[in-house]
Amino acid sequence: MIMINGGSSSGKSGIIRCLQAVLPDPWLALGTDTLVEAMPASLQTSEGGIGFAADGEVVVGPEFRRLEAAWIEGVAAMARAGARVVVDEVFLGGASSQRRWLDALDGLRVLWVGVRCDAAVAAGREVARGDRTVGMAATQAESVHRGVRYDLEVDSTHAEAMECARAVAAHVV
Numbered sequence: 001m002i003m004i005n006g007g008s009s010s011g012k013s014g015i016i017r018c019l020q021a022v023l024p025d026p027w028l029a030l031g032t033d034t035l036v037e038a039m040p041a042s043l044q045t046s047e048g049g050i051g052f053a054a055d056g057e058v059v060v061g062p063e064f065r066r067l068e069a070a071w072i073e074g075v076a077a078m079a080r081a082g083a084r085v086v087v088d089e090v091f092l093g094g095a096s097s098q099r100r101w102l103d104a105l106d107g108l109r110v111l112w113v114g115v116r117c118d119a120a121v122a123a124g125r126e127v128a129r130g131d132r133t134v135g136m137a138a139t140q141a142e143s144v145h146r147g148v149r150y151d152l153e154v155d156s157t158h159a160e161a162m163e164c165a166r167a168v169a170a171h172v173v
Contacts, residue, residue, distance in 0.1 A: 006115030031088025056135020095147030
């Protein structure tokens with residue numbers, strides 16, 4: 001498994017698409033956006049689900065956490081069944097978010113990758129995308145990395161996605 005963590009609009013998805021192109025074996029790309037998109041719309045409008053504040057803050061409730069825990073276990077089961085999986089994550093809780101994954105992935109080989117990006121650059125990408133709440137990128141740029149331990153970090157501020165992907169691929173055994 002490859003676990004890629006970074007803030008919104010830091011370039012994770014582009015790096016993952018490039019990784020899929022350069023790695024010799026097929027890798028499934030799954031991510032937190034996959035989980036959110038799979039949830040019913042009602043969980044995006046209730047206190048128990050996930051909410052996006054006007055300033056970009058992301059608030060998650062207990063129902064979201066319950067479904068997230070099941071999803072994490074499911075991703076781990078896929079990896080245990082032999083699938084190569086690269087996960088696009090946003091560790092909103094920093095180290096505590098990583099801990100949830102560490103527990104589920106116990107016994108699996110995982111490459112932990114941090115994707116850093118200057119907050120101003122990520123904010124510019126966020127506006128250009130048009131599909132994110134403005135402010136998420138700046139809010140998450142550093143907070144998602146607090147207390148998180150990585151095997152490798154890449155910085156997409158000035159590096160292209162393919163350059164970052166090649167750096168990650170060089171560490172895949």
